[in-house]
Amino acid sequence: MATETVNKDILRGGQFLVKETDCNDIFTPEDFNEEQRMMKEAVMEFNDREIVANRERFEAKDYALTEEVMRKAGELGFLSVAVPEEFGGMGMGFVSTVLTCDYISSGTGSFSTAFGAHTGIGTMPITLYGNEEQKKKYVPKLASGEWFGAYCLTEPGAGSDANSGKTKAVLSEDGKHYLISGQKMWISNAGFCNVMIVFARIEDDKNITGFIVENDKDNGISMGEEEHKLGIRASSTRQVFFNDTKVPVENMLSTRGNGFKIAMNALNVGRIKLAAACLDSQRRVTSTATQYANERKQFDTPIASFGAIKSKIAEMATNAFVGESATYRAAKNIEDRINIRISEGNSHQEAELKGVEEYAIECSILKVAVSEDIQNCADEGIQIFGGMGFSEDTPMEAAWRDARIARIYEGTNEINRMLAVGMLVKKGMKGHVDLLGPAQAVASELTGIPSFDTPDYSEVLSEEKEMIAKLKKVFLMVAGAAVQKYGPDLEEHQMMLLAASNILIEIYMAESAILRAEKSSKNGADNAEYQIAMAQLYLYNAVDIVDTKAKMAIISFAEGDEQRMMLMGLKRFTKYQNMPNIVGLRNKIAEKVTEENKYPF
Template sequence: MNTEQSTKIDILRGGQFLVKETDCNDVFTPEDFSEEQKMMKDSVKEFVDREIWPNKEEFEKKNYKLTEEIMKKAGELGFLGVTVPEEYDGLGMDFISTMLVCDYISGATGSIATAFGAHTGIGTMPILLYGTEEQKKKYIPKLATGEWFGAYCLTEPDAGSDANSGKTKAVLSKDGKYYSISGQKMWISNAGFANMFIVFARIEDDKYITGFIVENDPENGITFGEEEKKLGIHASSTRQVFFNDTKVPVENMLSERGNGFKIAMNALNVGRIKLAVASLDAQRRVTDLAVKYSNDRVQFKTPIAKFGAIKSKLAEMATSAWVGESANYRAAKNIQDRIDIRLSEGSSYSEAELKSFEEYAIECSILKVACSEDIQNCSDQGIQIYGGMGFSADTPMESAWRDARIARIYEGTNEINRMLSVGMLVKKAMKGHVDLLGPAMKVADELTGIPSMEKPDFADVLSEEKAMIAKLKKVFLMVAGSAVQKFGPDLEEHQQLLLAAADILIETYMAESAILRAEKNANRYGIENQKYQIKMAQLYLYNAVDTVTIKAKEGIVSFAEGDEQRMMLMGLKRFTKYQNQPNVVELRNSIAEKLTSENKYCF
């Protein structure tokens, strides 16, 4: 879609999905990929199947050199610079294409997923978004082509989730020509082969840290710890980096003094959605392997794929991958459309990207949490389907499970991202960017009103599911609205309540994305053609309703008492009630039988 067309769409602002209905025709789905994007996808898949998948054993043996070699080849093919403008030797493609490459290059091993994500995301984007023209011309072409590799030095022994608490210092020289940086950074991905670091340090007693571009020169006071011994991502180079009076020219300051915390947080917005999409092909591959194994494995003279317990697992694994795909590309297109609008209004490339990622920070956090947990659950079920063999390092399930575990920690822990998603939404409401107050008051009025006895007509495909999505949004508004009213600015101190509200928000967004994709494709390809996709959307929603019920009840009883509590619990029951309860066993069986008949992940 070109810029002129995209500006005509009523694009929801970040977080507005909660209070406004989205037309299915306005969401982007993988079925909407352009021919160029399909070719890019095929090219990346061919590269992974040729260069990465056959070498899985080598990655588990901590072959860091192989990771570096694969990254260089990826750079030669243009995969490291998909969204980098052509003037800096990139391919100049859109953000959806960037997500597409990140998706399919990351599925074979977490080691490459981490190296790729760290380099193209937090290793390159800070310069592209915040660098001067001179900095971009000097560094971006090398990073985009794989001539150089980047790393991101933020975390310290005492500065993890509290990123601004770092103790690394930057002292200006007497002649004002350079800064001397001294400090310790840890858990630095790509440290073993990085040519350049984005380093965050504090100047004097500044309130906020400052970002610097630091070239890797061992004769300039830069030393490294040994490679970390890790649970997973074995061939991802992860080391401590020590700076001892490392001299950095003043022109290598990134953005302005004291702007480092802002750079770090905004870089993480990009990193979060890219981490989410990087979980998808891993889920597809794990599901694919589990399907094949369950068809081949015979017990009691029957392939285990025929057993209901296995069908349930396969259906849930495939569904989470398909739903994650739906939500990621929906958000990616929202971001790209916002970039296009800003560019058409005269914004610079950097400003357009920066503001657009910031706009959808809530969705980025939602996706990061949902998809990182889905790949963990998927790989765990994969091990279970393989049984004893799944626990063996001779099969790919064991390494998939170990590699998946880190995704819930980096780019901000899932606990931090849960609380951020709700906190950012409340702040948007206070700024008037998202009208939560009006809809929340309507829900409050509805709770005290007389429920309608009229049964709605759910004749159209997915019409009841869409109505359920609308009711789940009411649950969030009921819980969060009452909590904000009760605690005000002190809400952030009630972390367990925030976590419960976040799960309602997450499940609502993910389920809605699935319903919208299924509806859009059913309308254009026919219900029969999309019957399994419709079933997956229904299955995910069924599970989402259960999660929302549990989390909302947990939240309500934590702060409401007496009549208020009873009224809210009655409202919760009303808002989570189906008119036509889906047969969840039939849904799972049907999805699983489609998978096993195709003998692969086929959606």
């Protein structure tokens, strides 16, 4: 597989903003190979049989069921997809890892959280940062489901500021153990985990250190009661207390003071996997709402035929399509980068770490966009069900409650929005992404004479691709001027960063959908005309968001002639030559969904 991608000129992380992507260079769900399609079918069958069928037991906080189903997932190999074969795993590529996370996660948020915590932040830090002895000792048990993992980072006073934790690790007098003392909270899988990744500070080190800690109540480890939560009710969530817990020095993960880096890289992977975990939930909510709308009659007419309901179904389906387009685009970029590094002689550990780190911007974008889309999808699902949607007798209210946590864990959406822009600016300063040249070109364009030529939009989605190019100019115009004005103090202007981030997010998501639809169209795919309609609908909404956010940002920091010039540029960059018929697009999409009686794309 590595040789396939070595010569492929894939974009580096963040470069989507300043370089054009050919639709043939992106990966889409239509490109799943036979192995991936088989894995998808197997995971979906497991989900229906073991998770969806037991939804009521999960909602009744049946933690034992969560553990039991996790063990079954381990027996079928679903916990080991990303684990190298030498440690008992399936050793599949990053796309397959994301695919498994996608289709196993839609039964309930409870199981999704347990699965994600175990396979991601519970197992992955050992796989990617552990030494050979640590990996041989722990990873096979975690991969098989014999043992379960948890991740102890968050503390009562340390949430988004993860490096500020107070948990201490003190070296014993004989130098053979560290004694860990402190309190961790919101620990997923705490109630049934066998091993924990624990972060603590040694002496007055600037950065925290990671440790592999076996869960032994006779070794100074105690648990709080199960938390009573809004959603993910059968996900075991407890506080964990350490009181001089003895941890062998050989259980330090990586090196002293490297814990913060471990935590951040674990979160990068967690973010794209969280986006994937929201995708099939969107598909299922859309399908369930559509089925109800087809059955429910008012005024002797199925409510699915009403324009107000069609609009909701169209937007729900469109956002699901866009989310999966962007998620699998990024997943394949990561997989390709991993394979390139392996072909260059990197170890699996280093290749995967650097491959994911390269696309940290995209991971943050996906986490924000898809977590907000599933919340909106579930909210509209409740609305379509009407009063019944508010009842526990229908699955909508549980879907809405479960979705709410997705905007908080793996770094809040506010933090991720600011990270995305901050990381992009840093990449620009390091020369990894050429932001300065394109930003200067946009600044020159603002003072130049605009072209009055009528462009040729005869090719499919050609105007939409041109619009994406113009939206990229909006970001460069706004962010470039903000960097120039605020310099190193930019991070202190959070509302400005949030506005810029919203523009960046809409660009990536809209472009991903357009490229997928263009590729499907060129390949003659059955659903191509509907993919084009969804790409056009999403772009229309994105242009609206970009216009609003950019206007707010420009008015906040620019004055006089500069402000007038930038607002004129914004108007030019957000103007359609041929405005799409949004009502027509929504009707087209909704009618396809209601005809199929499910999300069909």
